[in-house]
Amino acid sequence: MEPEDQPLPGRGAARARQVADLVGPFLGLIVVVALFGAVAPEGFLSVFNAKTIATQTVIVGLAAIGATFIIRSGGIDLSVGSAIALASVVTALSMKAGHGELPSALLGVLAGAAVGAVNGGLITLLKLPPFIVTLGTLGAARGAAKWLGDEQKVDAPSGWLKQFMSKNPDLSGLPGFIRENVPDWLVLAPGVWLMGLSALTAAFLLRRTVFGTWTTAIGSNEPTARLCGVPVERTKFAIYVFAGAMAGLAGVLQFGRLTVGDPTTAMGKELDVIAAVVIGGASLSGGTGTILGAMIGAFLMATLANGCNLSGVPNFVQEILVGGIIVGAVTLDGIRHGRRAA
Amino acid sequence: MESGAVLRRRRPPRLQIKGVTKRFGGVHALRGVDLEADVGEVHALLGENGAGKSTLMKIVAGAQAPDSGDLWIDGAPFAPASPREARERGVAMIYQELNLCPHLSVLENVTLGRETSRLGVKRLDAARVRLDQVLRDLDVSSFTGDTLVSDLGPGDRQLVEIARALCLDATIIVFDEPTSSLSAPDVERLFRVTRRLVASGVTVLWISHFLDEVKAIGNRFTVLRDGETVGQGDVSETSTDEMVTTMAGRSVAEAYPRSSRIPGEVALAVQGLAGASGPREASFELRSGEILGVFGLVGAGRTEMLRSLYGLDPMTAGQLELRGEALRRPRPRRWVELGVGLLSEDRAREGVALDLSIAENITLSSVRRLANRVGAVTRQAKEAAAEPWRGRLSLRASSTGQPVRDLSGGNQQKVALARLLECGVDILLLDEPTRGIDVGARVEVYRLLDQLAAEGKAILMVSSHLPELLGTCDRIAVMHRGVLGPARPREDWTEDAALAAATGGTR
Incomplete structure (x- = not known):
């Protein structure tokens, strides 16, 4: 039916669309920045403030990396906030017991991965819907955090873990010639570098590895993936464990930021995480969603919060704005995909 | 060699x-x-x-x-x-x-x-x-x-x-x-x-x-x-x-019961219907006491034509006339009040509520009539209303309290039809009414449709199974790429002619 001379929809077209899929969230980000640039006090459009926003992105951003895999596979994870809290408490308890920074951080990541393993195990073994399972662990992991923390904040030495979220990190560990030549705008909180590195690794996982392809295949058409010999259950389990570990890492950094393990922290963060992924172009029906998109989404939300704070916009306005942006992003996406299907 | x-x-x-x-x-x-x-x-x-x-x-x-x-x-x-x-x-x-x-x-x-x-x-x-x-x-x-x-x-x-x-x-x-x-x-x-x-x-x-x-x-x-x-x-x-x-x-005559039908007045007239979801041009007149068949390949836009007509998908053009009176595009609920019922091709999702009982399904669209003085609808009232249909449609079920999920496909379809008939529908728009039903039960559905037509109901039947259309319908129209062709008496159709029309005449 198509005219003969139509160009082949090949690699170029696929790449062009990947770019097009990110244009929306990126435009949204520019609009938000421009808006506050005009409205907010001068401090908003400064290098220092950009660094602040980047640091404020880290917790949601790290968790959104894992959530991108889950949403791309057609699942959902509501337990992210609780997993972050549990990981922060576990890290604090370990630091308090004198285990040192690295082992404590690893334990925190493992605590998050354990929540993910429970999620993945229940979803694949009992064939329960992810929404229900993670709604359960949303409560259970929060409860476990309170139990471990004896229902209060866990004070602990934070050691170099607090450097992760510091906007003026201690550079004394770096070789002298770097320390002296590094431009000021590159001195970001190490957590931001960690998030960037994680995002790059995750994007590679998603696009270049068998695991990433299977993740997409499951979200795109699960029966077909199974028919083609994809180990659907094993892959799903791995996805939830990975996402749990990313939430755990976010929890370790949350401990670094607060310098206490707080069982009540990150309440409701799961919705910010899902919002970041969805604003970044993912569909909750699976098969879509990119790491870069999720990062833009997380950054957009942090920018919004920061801009509102600086210009003295009350918190409730901010909440309404975030809600509107989520619905708007999904609507735009729906219109675009509707056109594509026609 | x-x-x-x-x-x-x-x-x-x-x-x-x-x-x-x-x-x-x-x-x-x-x-x-x-x-x-x-x-x-x-x-x-x-x-x-x-x-x-x-x-x-x-x-x-x-x-x-x-x-x-x-x-x-x-x-x-x-x-x-x-x-x-x-x-x-x-x-x-x-x-x-x-x-x-x-x-x-x-x-x-x-x-x-x-x-x-x-x-x-x-x-x-x-x-x-x-x-x-x-x-x-x-x-x-x-x-x-x-x-x-x-x-x-x-x-x-x-x-x-x-x-x-x-x-x-x-x-x-x-x-x-x-x-x-x-x-x-x-x-x-x-x-x-x-x-x-x-x-x-x-x-x-x-x-x-x-x-x-x-x-x-x-x-x-x-x-x-x-x-x-x-x-x-x-x-x-x-x-x-x-x-x-x-x-x-x-x-063919054995499998397709056919009593004498006397087509009456035009019950529903559709002129130049087009819809956002696919149909580009559909016009037909459906008379009471007849079965009008619509044939077409999967994707020709037959289901979409019914959905646009019924207000489930947006209609972009077209005039409707019901029993001689012009009609503005009604919503599904209004259609039911006007006595026009649609049976979806997707029985499990849009035809019956699988977890509800036979009685609840049959009375689902007409439940307001069954309310007693304080506005409550009792199970007894529903079962009493549903009971006559059990015999009339020869439903194979122990009681009307049985969940529809336990029934065979053919019996589920009968329940779906009974729901429409119970709320007083006399114009039936049926989308693939025998899909996923075994041969024996199909014949029962054909017999029921024949009986309904003989009683004077107007039936429009969409199907991709050509023999069943040739067997049960009085007139047949063929849809091809969103355009509905003219309805002609079934005697004028052959299997080859219908297929040729459905495929754009290239075969």
Whole structure:
């Protein structure tokens, strides 16, 4: 039916669309920045403030990396906030017991991965819907955090873990010639570098590895993936464990930021995480969603919060704005995909 | 040359099936099937809906095991325990609803589940070379390995599945109704590809309703009827009429009850209907006391026409007249009040509420009439209202309190019809009313429709099963690419003429 001379929809077209899929969230980000640039006090459009926003992105951003895999596979994870809290408490308890920074951080990541393993195990073994399972662990992991923390904040030495979220990190560990030549705008909180590195690794996982392809295949058409010999259950389990570990890492950094393990922290963060992924172009029906998109989404939300704070916009306005942006992003996406299907 | 021919005769057939039986509960799906398909032939498998074709194909694909009987591939016994095992023996299935992941590229789909990798990182270079070769062999130029499947139309998607089969070294490729959703040029291309396949020694099993298509592409054929092989032969030596007779095995009048109907006034007139979801131009007049059939291929826009008419999808143009009075586009609820009911093709989701009882389903649309003085509706009231329908429709159920989920497809459909009739509908719009119903129950649905028409109800019936339309309808109109043709008396239609109209007259 198509005219003969139509160009082949090949690699170029696929790449062009990947770019097009990110244009929306990126435009949204520019609009938000421009808006506050005009409205907010001068401090908003400064290098220092950009660094602040980047640091404020880290917790949601790290968790959104894992959530991108889950949403791309057609699942959902509501337990992210609780997993972050549990990981922060576990890290604090370990630091308090004198285990040192690295082992404590690893334990925190493992605590998050354990929540993910429970999620993945229940979803694949009992064939329960992810929404229900993670709604359960949303409560259970929060409860476990309170139990471990004896229902209060866990004070602990934070050691170099607090450097992760510091906007003026201690550079004394770096070789002298770097320390002296590094431009000021590159001195970001190490957590931001960690998030960037994680995002790059995750994007590679998603696009270049068998695991990433299977993740997409499951979200795109699960029966077909199974028919083609994809180990659907094993892959799903791995996805939830990975996402749990990313939430755990976010929890370790949350401990670094607060310098206490707080069982009540990150309440409701799961919705910010899902919002970041969805604003970044993912569909909750699976098969879509990119790491870069999720990062833009997380950054957009942090920018919004920061801009509102600086210009003295009350918190409730901010909440309404975030809600509107989520619905708007999904609507735009729906219109675009509707056109594509026609 | 002589010895070559002799040798070829002695070679065992590519696929041999002998005396295969299969029963599900009390139903004999297969009573004894024999089939022999040679290397490099297109073997057509014919039979009406419910003849056992799909059960047989599931056995060949390893999705189900036969109760008795034997299969061989190239002379070696073949008893696959799983679809994977069947695939490893070279059997590839290409189903009507295609099995692809739309978000992945062609190459990713073709290699899915058997990717070569190093440390988890995909290394698809060898697979890409192989795929490019296969696409060249198939003379495919409309897409490449990097194209996203969601960018492809149904014809191209089918070619992706064929390419996947070839990359898996399939020697037997089974096509299930391969042309039912294809445009005419895509069908031509599929024929060309199929000829290339068989020329390279692949055996193709071709399941289809379309006999002229079988005439065009098939070498030999096997006919199934009621789960048994009832005929085999060379396509070139058998006429379409002979095939039809073998498939039906009985005169059409027996299966399709028809009492005398007297068409009355025009109940519903539709002029120039167009809708956002597909229909471009549909006009018809539906009279009381008649059954008007709408035939068309899958994707022709028949369901969308009904949905637009009924206000489920947006209508963009068209005039409606109900019992002689002009009508502004009503919403579904208003239609019911006006006495017009729609039965969806998707029975499980839009026809009945599976978890509710028969009585609750039947009274669902008319429940407000059953309310007592304080506005409550008791179970007794619902069951009392539903009870008469049990006898009238010969519902096979112990009581009207039974959940609809426990009923057979045919009985579920009767419940759905009873719901419409209970709320006083006298114009029925039926979308594929016999889909997924076994042969016996179909006849009961036909009898019910005939009875309703004789009572003076106006019935519009959409179907892709041509014999049932020719058997039950008074007039038939054919839809092709969103345009509904003129309704003509069924005596004026032949199977060939209807198919030609449905495919745009290119066959």
